[in-house]
Amino acid sequence: MRGMIVFLGDSNGFSDWILRIAEAEAPSMDVCRVDRLEDLPPTSGAKRFIIVADDMARDMLANPKGWIADHPGARWILAYRDEKMARQLLALRRRCDILASIGLLPMNLPVDQWTPMFRLALSGDCVVPARLLDTDALPDKPVHPRVDPLHASLTPREREVLALVSEGKRNKTIAHELSLTEHTIKLHLHHIMKKISVRNRTQAAQWFLTRQQGGTP
CATH class of the missing domain: 3.40.50.2300 (Response regulator)
Incomplete structure (x- = not known):
C-alpha cells in the first residue's frame, strides 16, 4: 500500500x-x-x-x-x-x-x-x-554574524563532509564526490559527532542545518 x-x-x-x-x-x-x-x-x-x-x-x-x-x-x-x-x-x-x-x-x-x-x-x-x-529577531534588523565555537572547531574537510550529510547523501556518495574512501568518511563523521555532541548522522544534519538557518558561519 x-x-x-x-x-x-x-x-x-x-x-x-x-x-x-x-x-x-x-x-x-x-x-x-x-x-x-x-x-x-x-x-x-x-x-x-x-x-x-x-x-x-x-x-x-x-x-x-x-x-x-x-x-x-x-x-x-x-x-x-x-x-x-x-x-x-x-x-x-x-x-x-x-x-x-x-x-x-x-x-x-x-x-x-x-x-x-x-x-x-x-x-x-x-x-x-x-x-x-530568538523572539527579538526582526527581519528589518541588520544581522551581525557570530562565530559558533563548535562550528569553528571543525576542520574544513569535516565541514565539507557535514554539509553533504545534511543533503541526505550516503557515505559511499560522499566518498566518491570527495575522492576519499568510505572508511575515511566514517572517521570524519565519528570525529564530527564527538565534537558537536550528537549521537547519529540525522542529529548531525539537524545541527548543521539549524546553524545555516540561523546565519551562523
Whole structure:
C-alpha cells in the first residue's frame, strides 16, 4: 500500500515545482495538492504526511482537535513563510499535546536548502531553525554574524563532509564526490559527532542545518 504526501494549500503556496521535488524525493509515495481540508483523501491506513500552508494553519492552531483528530496516524507539518506563525506553533506545542508532533518546514529557502529540510521533515524530525528561538529577531534588523565555537572547531574537510550529510547523501556518495574512501568518511563523521555532541548522522544534519538557518558561519 503506497503512502501519500498531501500539500494542503493552493498553488501559490505549493507550486508545481515543489510537488515535483516531493515526487523525486519520495518515489514510493503518491503526491497531491488540495485546496481545502474537506478535500483531503480518506485515510487508508498507509503512511501519510499532511503539509499545511501557513495561511491555512491559523484555523488548525485555533482548532487542532477538529483538524488532527479526524486524520489519525497522519504526520502533520507546518510549511511556513511567516515566522510568527512558526513561533506561535512552537509556543502552543508546550501547552497542547496534540500539537506536539507537528513538524516545521521553512518555505523561504532556495531549492538546494529546502530539499534537505524536506527530507528531514519526512524522516519525522522537527528541525527548529535558530532564528525561531530568538523572539527579538526582526527581519528589518541588520544581522551581525557570530562565530559558533563548535562550528569553528571543525576542520574544513569535516565541514565539507557535514554539509553533504545534511543533503541526505550516503557515505559511499560522499566518498566518491570527495575522492576519499568510505572508511575515511566514517572517521570524519565519528570525529564530527564527538565534537558537536550528537549521537547519529540525522542529529548531525539537524545541527548543521539549524546553524545555516540561523546565519551562523
